[in-house]
Structures are given as structure tokens and as C-alpha cells.
Amino acid sequence: MVSGCYHERMAPTIFRAHGFRFFFFSREEPRLHVHVNHAEGEAKFWMEPQIALAQNIGLSGKTLRQALIEEHEHDIRTAWQQHFGS
Numbered sequence: 001m002v003s004g005c006y007h008e009r010m011a012p013t014i015f016r017a018h019g020f021r022f023f024f025f026s027r028e029e030p031r032l033h034v035h036v037n038h039a040e041g042e043a044k045f046w047m048e049p050q051i052a053l054a055q056n057i058g059l060s061g062k063t064l065r066q067a068l069i070e071e072h073e074h075d076i077r078t079a080w081q082q083h084f085g086s
Contacts, residue, residue: 011035014079017068024080034069034076045069047076 014034019039032047033054041058045051050067051069069076 012079012083014076015072017072018065020065022072022076024083026083032077032080036069036071038063047062047073047080
């Protein structure tokens with residue numbers, strides 16, 4: 001992916017791990033959250049007031065790994081603050 005391209009600015013990738021892409025959309029709701037994409041499906045997690053599943057499309061419990069979000073919580077919050085300036 002080309003750094004700085006339109007797609008990357010609108011849906012910046014925070015990190016990739018174990019076949020998952022963790023990202024957010026620039027023009028979505030202001031509540032801190034993260035989207036997770038995988039070949040098997042996608043999900044959205046709220047980060048506030050605590051980490052919680054908001055939506056799941058196609059990912060099984062085994063595939064859906066909230067633990068990765070918890071392990072990378074600092075990275076997710078930092079990327080959000082850098083992108084939105086808050």
C-alpha cells in the first residue's frame with residue numbers, strides 16, 4: 001500500500017497481526033473504536049468506556065481475537081490521537 005494515498009488517509013491501518021488488519025475510518029463516528037478485517041470476516045470493537053465487541057460479521061469466536069486488541073490497546077489509542085488530534 002502506498003503511504004499517503006487516499007485509501008490510507010481515509011482508513012489508516014494501525015497494525016497487522018495473524019492475518020488481521022486493524023484500522024479505523026476517518027469520517028465515521030467520533031467514539032474511539034477499531035475495525036478488524038480478516039479473510040473470514042470483519043468486526044468492530046469499542047475502545048471506550050471499555051473494550052467491547054460492537055459488531056461481528058463472519059468471524060467465529062476462535063478467529064475473533066479480542067486479546068490482540070487488548071495487547072495493542074496503547075497502539076490503537078495512540079494512532080487514533082495522532083490521526084484525530086485528540
